[in-house]
Amino acid sequence: MSTPAAIELDSVTVGYDRRTVCRNVSLQIAEGSFTVFIGPNGCGKSTLLRTIARVLRPQAGRVTVLGRDVRGYGRRQYARTVGLLPQGIEAPAGMTVTDLVVRGRHPHRSALSRWTPQDEQAVTEALTVTGTAEFGDRVLAELSGGQRQRAWLAMLLAQDTPVLLLDEPTTYLDIAHQYEVLDLLADLHARGRTVVAVLHDLNQAARFATDLVVLHDGSVTDTGHPSTVLTPNLVADVFGLRCRIVPDPVTGTPAVFPEPTRPHPSLGPR
Numbered sequence: 001m002s003t004p005a006a007i008e009l010d011s012v013t014v015g016y017d018r019r020t021v022c023r024n025v026s027l028q029i030a031e032g033s034f035t036v037f038i039g040p041n042g043c044g045k046s047t048l049l050r051t052i053a054r055v056l057r058p059q060a061g062r063v064t065v066l067g068r069d070v071r072g073y074g075r076r077q078y079a080r081t082v083g084l085l086p087q088g089i090e091a092p093a094g095m096t097v098t099d100l101v102v103r104g105r106h107p108h109r110s111a112l113s114r115w116t117p118q119d120e121q122a123v124t125e126a127l128t129v130t131g132t133a134e135f136g137d138r139v140l141a142e143l144s145g146g147q148r149q150r151a152w153l154a155m156l157l158a159q160d161t162p163v164l165l166l167d168e169p170t171t172y173l174d175i176a177h178q179y180e181v182l183d184l185l186a187d188l189h190a191r192g193r194t195v196v197a198v199l200h201d202l203n204q205a206a207r208f209a210t211d212l213v214v215l216h217d218g219s220v221t222d223t224g225h226p227s228t229v230l231t232p233n234l235v236a237d238v239f240g241l242r243c244r245i246v247p248d249p250v251t252g253t254p255a256v257f258p259e260p261t262r263p264h265p266s267l268g269p270r
């Protein structure tokens, strides 16, 4: 039996005002998968992620999450089900990292409910695993881009949702922190969460994804395991880049190496 879909898009057309970006997209994202959207700039990756997050409303078609039409969820109920880390998000002025992470618990609490040990544990754990506890008292606006990105990620973790959507979660992070965040997402996936991320680094996508979704000009052109999806022809067709694909020496997953457009100076005259 195949894994049930955590997220299902059925003939979804979506865009901004009268401008359509993604047309007639049908897609199933398996429950418990680590799915990565790849594709060139402007192809509609964020648009599709925001549609699943209910930030954008489809012009046509239907989005289902955990077997239920997303329009059928109440606001707080949806926030307990799906967490979104968007791109380029701004925090209210003066907000500290801990304040932000505490906000992640809002969907789990009502106006009158007390702060519970479970809330406390979720916040402490989110601050710890993202390495943000050490600057928990600092104001977000005064942090580096990478520190801020980890604070937003901590908020998302405190939200504690079965489905996580992340739009370029490694932006601003140095290489060690990029892998730390991806390992953290892999951990969440290993513990049964459905993780859907947009990534630009194809080698990282191939290393961490159980499923790739390739987008091109607002359409899904390929889906499947990285080892079957990522080929030189796909990279040429979708990104317009000539490349070689070799097994990553560490993981054996496909790794993309662009063909040089000119000889590298260190190679000397040929």
Ligand SMILES: Nc1ncnc2c1ncn2[C@@H]1O[C@H](COP(=O)(O)OP(=O)(O)OP(=O)(O)O)[C@@H](O)[C@H]1O
Residues within 6 Å of the ligand: 016, 019, 021, 039, 040, 041, 042, 043, 044, 045, 046, 047, 048
């Ligand atoms: N708020 C908006 N209003 C109007 N058009 C938008 C808006 N946001 C995005 N677009 C347009 O929608 C198209 C798809 O954008 P989207 O951000 O989904 O692409 P993307 O694949 O995530 O790109 P990138 O890799 O550059 O982040 C682009 O042509 C973009 O200009």
